[in-house]
Amino acid sequence: MLPVVALVGRPNVGKSTLFNFLTRTRDALVADMPGLTRDRNYGYGKVGSIPYVVVDTGGLVVDARGVEQQMVKQALRAVEEADRVLFLVDSRAGVTPDDHYIAQTLRKLNKKVFLLANKAEGVDSATAGADFYGLGLGEPQAISAQHGDGVRSLMDEVFEGI
Numbered sequence: 180m181l182p183v184v185a186l187v188g189r190p191n192v193g194k195s196t197l198f199n200f201l202t203r204t205r206d207a208l209v210a211d212m213p214g215l216t217r218d219r220n221y222g223y224g225k226v227g228s229i230p231y232v233v234v235d236t237g238g239l240v241v242d243a244r245g246v247e248q249q250m251v252k253q254a255l256r257a258v259e260e261a262d263r264v265l266f267l268v269d270s271r272a273g274v275t276p277d278d279h280y281i282a283q284t285l286r287k288l289n290k291k292v293f294l295l296a297n298k299a300e301g302v303d304s305a306t307a308g309a310d311f312y313g314l315g316l317g318e319p320q321a322i323s324a325q326h327g328d329g330v331r332s333l334m335d336e337v338f339e340g341i
């Protein structure tokens with residue numbers, strides 16, 4: 180069984196962009212319209228010689244309504260089946276109520292979670308992450324899914340000991 184990495188976070192934080200970077204495809208829909216990926220999307224990535232499965236999700240939101248309910252259900256399922264969880268937040272937008280809700284949800288689960296302050300290209304990583312300590316998931320790591328900044332060292336860490 181390959182290790183499974185789930186990408187979670189509220190819509191529009193860059194999950195699908197990271198999925199595309201990790202799998203080197205354009206398979207995941209990337210758009211400014213939040214919530215475009217409504218179910219789970221699977222791909223393969225590789226770190227050094229370790230292949231893994233990466234799962235993109237539509238996102239988690241508080242008080243999901245209508246089609247969002249299905250999106251949230253799928254995202255939670257992806258988290259359940261994952262060995263590692265990458266929780267993305269938007270370093271440019273700062274902390275939102277959805278981020279708090281997701282953090283609270285993830286903290287209850289016995290999963291290894293990595294908190295990623297995305298869209299941090301051109302910003303020093305301490306500044307990019309500063310807002311997110313309060314989520315209670317440890318030190319945020321600054322990345323740019325779009326440019327790949329910080330992603331390689333992140334994935335090395337994610338798979339340490341696997």
Ligand code: GDP
Nearest residue numbers: 190191192193194195196209210298323324325
């Ligand atoms: P998702 O809803 O979480 O899957 O987010 P997407 O991957 O669809 O990205 C949402 C928007 O953020 C798109 O316009 C992306 O181009 C943009 N985006 C994603 N990652 C980055 C990044 O690292 N830097 C910047 N500047 N924009 C990004």
Ligand code: MG
Nearest residue numbers: 194195208216
């Ligand atoms: Mg997406």
